[in-house]
Amino acid sequence: MTATHTPGAVHVDTVDHAVSTPEVNQPYRELGLKDDEYARIREILGRRPTDAELAMYSVMWSEHCSYKSSKVHLAYFGTTTTEEMRAGMLAGIGENAGVVDIGDGWAVTFKVESHNHPSYVEPYQGAATGVGGIVRDILAMGARPLAVMDPLRFGAADAPDTRRVLPGVVAGVGGYGNCLGLPNIGGEVVFDPSYQGNPLVNALCVGAMRVEDLHLAHASGTGNKVILFGARTGLDGIGGVSVLASDTFAGDEGGTGRKKLPSVQVGDPFMEKVLIECCLELFGAGLVVGIQDLGGAGLSCATSELASAGDGGMLVNLDRVPLRATGMTPAEILSSESQERMCAVVRPSDVDAFMRVCAKWDVIATEIGEVTDGDRLVITWHGQTVVDVPPRTVAHEGPVYQRPVQRPADQDALVAAGPEQLPRPSGPDELRAEILRMAASPNLASRRWVTEQYDRYVRGGTVLAQPSDAGMIRVDEATGRGVAISCDCNGRFVRLDPYAGTQLALAEAYRNVAVSGARPVAVTNCLNFGSPEDPGVMWQFEQAVRGLADGCAELGIPVTGGNVSFYNQTGATAILPTPVVGVLGVIDDVAARIPTGLGAPGDVLVLLGATEPELGGSEWAHVAHGHLGGRPPAVDLRRERRLAEVLRGGGVAAAHDLSDGGLAQTLVEACLLSGTGCRVTLPGDDPFVALFSESSARVLVAVPPAELDGFTARCTEADVPWRRLGTVGATDVLEIEGIPALPLPELRTAWEGTLPALFG
Amino acid sequence: MARVVVDVMPKPEILDPQGQAVANALPRLGFAGVSDVRQGKHFELEVDDSVDDRTLERIAEGFLSNPVVEDFVVRRVES
Amino acid sequence: MARVVVDVMPKPEILDPQGQAVANALPRLGFAGVSDVRQGKHFELEVDDSVDDRTLERIAEGFLSNPVVEDFVVRRVES
């Protein structure tokens, strides 16, 4: 149960030892390396790797770090990004996070990352360290982190395990983010049985900096010092590498006896807060040449990536690393995923000043090495060389796979089984009951139980947060310049048609940003899929990437970065393919934001876009019949683009987009958010379709009467279909013509009661 | 009725930021000589005599502690 | 070196929602017979032999616990 520590020295497998013992059996399979991958490592090195080298290669060549299955597909993002789209991009795919020029000398960086598996094992710490990791990514770009978001997915809302996982994840996201002092400005909570046993915990961070302060992760300048700072390195998060320390491998020379170390890490948000302030002071004083956060793969990743991206080699004295545990081996130190650490490259003349800043913030900082003029990454342990590798082969030249891709055999049957034959509610009373049932269903019910656990005010720049369509923060207090972000994905749509479904995710995030009044400018993503060894999953993945890239090209906004998470499955069953898409928008003055809701009494309600009988993959089919089949709604990105332009043209007092649950849900939410009723007439001749269809490219807007003619004229001109639905009333009732009135208190009880009843 | 005490502590290899914060503060407060602090939870349960040790163990392991990151000790004390 | 344990508990008259939450959850999980639960903190300190009982008392009273709402017990255990 507890780690026992070796008395005396740890067995160390040096390079010399490796050269003289070529035939040692190394447990590379236990570390996840394939036979040919291991053979390639031996070929690169011209000998067998040492324990420490094996540890480095195995983590860096893992799917998570090397993108070996996804690389060939992700390349498509590059080929579809035009020069025009690239114009505002200061850093793109390949950097820690994408960076976008938002004007006035400001640059914004944002990225989403997954922390799915750790959050299933230990929901609180898994989610907490997920937030911590993405924040360090943003910090490593030289930016001040400004806000976080958390797209989450869980099994069925009433499943017992969801009751274990969800409260822990939410407490972890909040516990870390709140203590760190970053406002949570949005996210998602989605329930579907496919996530049972494999919840998705994605975390997004956005940060800002002056354009000239952009820091890229590279180690250059021979003689520059490598400084590790932040938390001490411990035995947490070592996971698989502990096999290197097992008796069988380390043999008689004193294995540490550590068998199964917990692969979870515990986060220290206080340390991270201090680390942020310390880093920003270091950046501000110009004391940093290059910087890299330590996340997955710890020092293995940081040293090899810094060296690989630089113009020289690197020498690291591993015995200088401050440790939290005794008896750690070099392989363990290199693989430890202890949180809240950063690695910087610093000019020798700046080292003292660097150390003074760290001391001011009580941050431990240690010079562990330097940049050399060679082209090798050399790591020593008490004077003996334990790693001597070409860093690019570790960090950037890992294996690349062209995995088999095959459209699943059941795809046709799935698409053929559309929702047309499902019994529908009919008549006023049934429709009324359906509106209430939908509003109370887990995927549509108020997220307040979750979002109340998140600080959305800290830093004083939050202009929109939940329950708005997009989160919005002010970047520049003097000018009011700000950014808006939304993350979206409907995995059911993606399951039915991965290409179109991913474009629908893009369309929704784009629309949510547009509805806030911002101009969408860039895209990030977190592609959560099943096993890449399943050709059907690879087909979903390939289609999703193509759909996203082609969609971005059509919208004229680039993908600036992202993250791939494979192996999200329970047994042989993969999750719904879930490419979460995050769209970033810019607004010149946040005072011009469009609030989410209904507007003021007397405002005219106008529905933008066209409603078709599109219920494949809809929330209604899911809630009423547990049905998934047919085609997802049609995508029309050109219309989304025009819709966004119309919204930016002004004249709108409030807005709310239509997505899951259709017009019914949008009306319910808009009324409850504004605390005002309204009276509307449904479009078309089928009230059921009007209420529950999930056709895309639609928005409900509230327009003051004086603006109405001008606004609708602009819609007509832009070829955006519009239709007057009714007016905002000073009443406490949602009145839909032909359906018995829905008093707001009754709607509120339905909408707000669900999550508290489930989770306490 | 018996009183049962359950102490739950972070596993030795797991980071304990709370204990660390205390340990770092003590010298600043003028207390020397404390080299390490770990902080955990202390539960006191009033338990029916019918509840056996195996049940207490299950309560401690499955509910009061998180076996992934914590160890626990159960003690019956005089009531 | 000695190991010192400090247990800090909410005073009896202070509402303890954490303990209460545990007590309420146990029957739902199928554990009967636990009539009351209180939750506090458990500290384990590694202490130099030079540190006397009076000092430990001051650490526990003035720092590890808040006398307005908490009681504490200090114990030296074998090291």
Added chain:
Amino acid sequence: MKVGVITFPGTLDDVDAARAVRLAGAEPVALWHGDADLRGVEAVVVPGGFSYGDYLRAGAIARFAPVMGEVVAAARRGMPVLGICNGFQVLCEAGLLPGALLRNAGLHFVCRDQTLRVERTSTAWTGSYEQGVEIVIPVKNMDGRFTASKSTVDELEGEGRVVFRYVGGNPNGSVGDIAGICSTDGRVVGLMPHPEHAVDALTGPSADGLGIFRSVLGSVPA
């Protein structure tokens, strides 16, 4: 007028408190936890956050910071001191205000727009409000449940030292719906909700919190 705003390691709302001080028409002065120096300020704000991670108890470690010795001494001489959220917790730990703040009754962090009633206007920080007025400002904390012995609560109520009370729902189980209290002389005020996050309707639920920072301008002899 110069108003100090303290930063401890882990303080989060110092920037916002300084902004509120500025918007109210005073000059914010940054005070560092490690310096036993109030830099000539005439009032002090101890802002919110998680000083030292709130790891031992909220506010327990911060109260020993060198700057707090100066704050306690100055408060005893009548300098206006405002503790917001974590700052309130620090002031209680430091003995400038009675009672303690414990884990919210619901055991969750709670962030919501909260209605408060201003129960007392004769303090250094509430003079610009009308007695009994209701204001909406955010509350956001994990340990916000005000607790004190019965005699202390009776004393606070009897002496009219409850400055703010939760209205329309108590977010954390505080005794008597108490959201904020003051010292016997009304110069030291602590409250859990965050007035610095209600200084304009763009980034907060209202501008109701500004009155707290305006009040202090009138509370010290010019």
